[in-house]
Amino acid sequence: MFEAAELGQSVSKDEYREREPVLRGELLDAQNRLRASAAFPVIVVFAGVDGAGKGQTVNLLNTWMDPRWLVTRAFGEPSDEEQERPEYWRFWRALPPRGRIGLFLSSWYSRPVLDRVYRRMSSNAYEHCLNRIVEFEQALAEDGALILKFWMHLGKEAQHTRLKKLEKDPTLRWKVDAFAWKHWRKYDAFITTAEHTIRQTNRGDAPWMIVEGADARYRSLTVGTAIRDAVIKRLDAAAEATSAARARADTPAAGRARRVSSGVTTILSNLDMTKQVAPAKAEERLDRYQGRLNLLERQAGAAGISTILVFEGWDAAGKGGAIRRVTSALEARQSQVIPIAAPTDEERAHHYLWRFWRHLSRAGRFTIFDRSWYGRVLVERVEGFATERAWMRAYAEINQFESQLIEHGIVLVKFWLHITQDEQLRRFKEREATPHKRWKLTDEDWRNRERWGAYALAVNDMIERTSTGDAPWTLVEANDKQYARVKVLKTVCDRLERAVAHRRR
């Protein structure tokens, strides 16, 4: 695979002197156009052999372009805040917003590749890592990110020569430590892993480019040109797509959604909506489960187990009340309720999952989402805020996101609070009639109600596609509020108990 990167390609001083200023100007122009359009983020990943010029190239790109709109990232040992979250939290945190270019001097590739070369990771685990990378890059690319990956190569002999040369230079000798030589001796294993990695992660929307790193002028022009071309091509395509879309003047997906009848049969149709708990028993059972939850919270906290609760459900299904029954059993300092409404402008400048990643808490805490990432396949689908392509792929993205939470040991519990259409109408009318509850009822609630059928279908699809073994949906029959609250509390307790017991073993 790397033969083509050991051809001894080089660029003469004269050629460089001629091409460099032109390329700089074009890169700067491309960067300015990108910033003005804010159409997509650019993610440039560098990987490869030590000494093949990764750092120098990134430094050079920082001089060629406007450093104010570049984000340069490298990842060392994870900080304790990073260690307490799933691995990819630090990568999500570091992503550039639309309109900016992120240069990743080390990345999601670094740890797996090194761990594999030094045999700290099994071949199976490595495949798992590579799949995660593919999924991650795919999610970003589907969201519009332009992803470019450069593998900077240097032959074994060339690297040997380089290390020897550095050792002789008193000002650069510090760069050659024991690790550098140790790493050199692993060269063959490194190349084998590299080939496999590149093959598995080389996708159309996140391609690898292998760059011969021996000649600084050659590699600089090669990388710079590739970035320039890719950015300009994508900008042109984006501009064209915008004007084409304007010409077409699509019918919004919402139009379609409204035509779904509300009598449709879904998973929800099978729920026994007469379930209730006797008022006399309700208080006693709520108290019991709250006490149990309080104890479990402390045990989970001590074991470093984080818990994430997701609440979705019909308007007026009683999400708020159920959440309060949970939080009132918890230590307020250990828990946080995150209400999900319209995204802020910073959130809008990133992939839609970004805002949920940023809310992941440190170890041992409770995070409760009042509505969640499922908005993508519910309201955004039904109202046509997301394209069909976007919400269709969201199921897979959500499953990938949740599997990372679970792998990190987080207990994830998801609730759909279900009420019947009649019960919703009764509650809406009650809210209308009660002065201090009237603010809770908006025109939007009435509009959503008209699309009951479309929402029911969306809920059905959501549950079918995202209820997994480790992150199942719990459907809560919520016509009786007390019954719903007891069921929510009991479910949280059961799941937490299992997690604590499992951790102890």
Next chain:
Amino acid sequence: MFEAAELGQSVSKDEYREREPVLRGELLDAQNRLRASAAFPVIVVFAGVDGAGKGQTVNLLNTWMDPRWLVTRAFGEPSDEEQERPEYWRFWRALPPRGRIGLFLSSWYSRPVLDRVYRRMSSNAYEHCLNRIVEFEQALAEDGALILKFWMHLGKEAQHTRLKKLEKDPTLRWKVDAFAWKHWRKYDAFITTAEHTIRQTNRGDAPWMIVEGADARYRSLTVGTAIRDAVIKRLDAAAEATSAARARADTPAAGRARRVSSGVTTILSNLDMTKQVAPAKAEERLDRYQGRLNLLERQAGAAGISTILVFEGWDAAGKGGAIRRVTSALEARQSQVIPIAAPTDEERAHHYLWRFWRHLSRAGRFTIFDRSWYGRVLVERVEGFATERAWMRAYAEINQFESQLIEHGIVLVKFWLHITQDEQLRRFKEREATPHKRWKLTDEDWRNRERWGAYALAVNDMIERTSTGDAPWTLVEANDKQYARVKVLKTVCDRLERAVAHRRR
């Protein structure tokens, strides 16, 4: 001071049963009004004797109010990310945005009080901490934050009884560890420190309320009522102020600014604007300083010294070019340029310094601000975006902010790049005439130019009031670009060299 909190005040069950639901409803209403107005943040600090019900009260408030709009915070041992920044970084990070209520179960008071009680901190250092607290709270209050501080009290005997009682309860015994008794034996020292602390930090816009903590019903109603009253009072005042302001229809401050003649004499008038460097020498000197800076960066990085560079200056004074000469000497992964333009909506929901706190980097890095927190006393002053009161107090707030950076060991270098009016005109015209530079020149640049005199006065005041021993302004004569770049690089090198030498001693 605490006598009034040892009177044995209590509330009967019947009274509580009557008052509690009313108070809950009112608190919820106040919270909803606050959220709808998004007029100001509410910061509620809890401190006091262990066992006086801090945690229980905060938990209760979380059940009384809507937990979705509450932010509950407590601070344990600082994480490594926190340790690498000035102490208050974690507090700034945790502040609630306008419209929300933050409950601080521990706070900026916790560490200093404990350190003082256990004599790990000198009395002088303690006074310094208290001053910092007063300044911090004052800055937030001046920005509109409603600050309430509750000191939860329990007499020495009462605390003794409580510990004994807890020890007898098998389910609660875990709460009484060796530290709890050790802490109890320090009770008198604690009370002395507490009295002093409360006296020094009890200000009109951030008052302390001492609450007798022995009776749970009494303390809950007392705290809840105080929060309700303060929030409602402030909401009413805010609503009144808004309508009054509308009625007045102020003349904007900008109107005044424009009348300042541009011939005004300021600190800038004394600069020798003919300074230049011979073109032949410029390249060689730039190279030399860049080499020196690169070496110093590594030494500073190894010593954990962070560097912050602030660039301010006239439009077209060459900030961008100077910044690029600095960044091109640095490792891109170790440095970050932060361009300061309009704030995002998340930033707008906080104190104006919040957005700068959030950009402080981990130890050993370079952060370069292209424009900065000085916008408050420059553009915001001249254009009337900030009220006179707001920009007048900003000098003190900025000095306090910078002193925290310096205390943490950060090297702070501030540049004002100065050009003459004639030179600016020449550069504007050159930009107009050069196709690929035309985008850099906006109508705003021409408008700013018309207000040269007002800006010159603002710059003069800024330098006079914020040039301190540890954070002096460097005025850069920038009519000759090369001269300016050399001076910037040399200044950064000199300051960094001193810091590295100092750290070594």
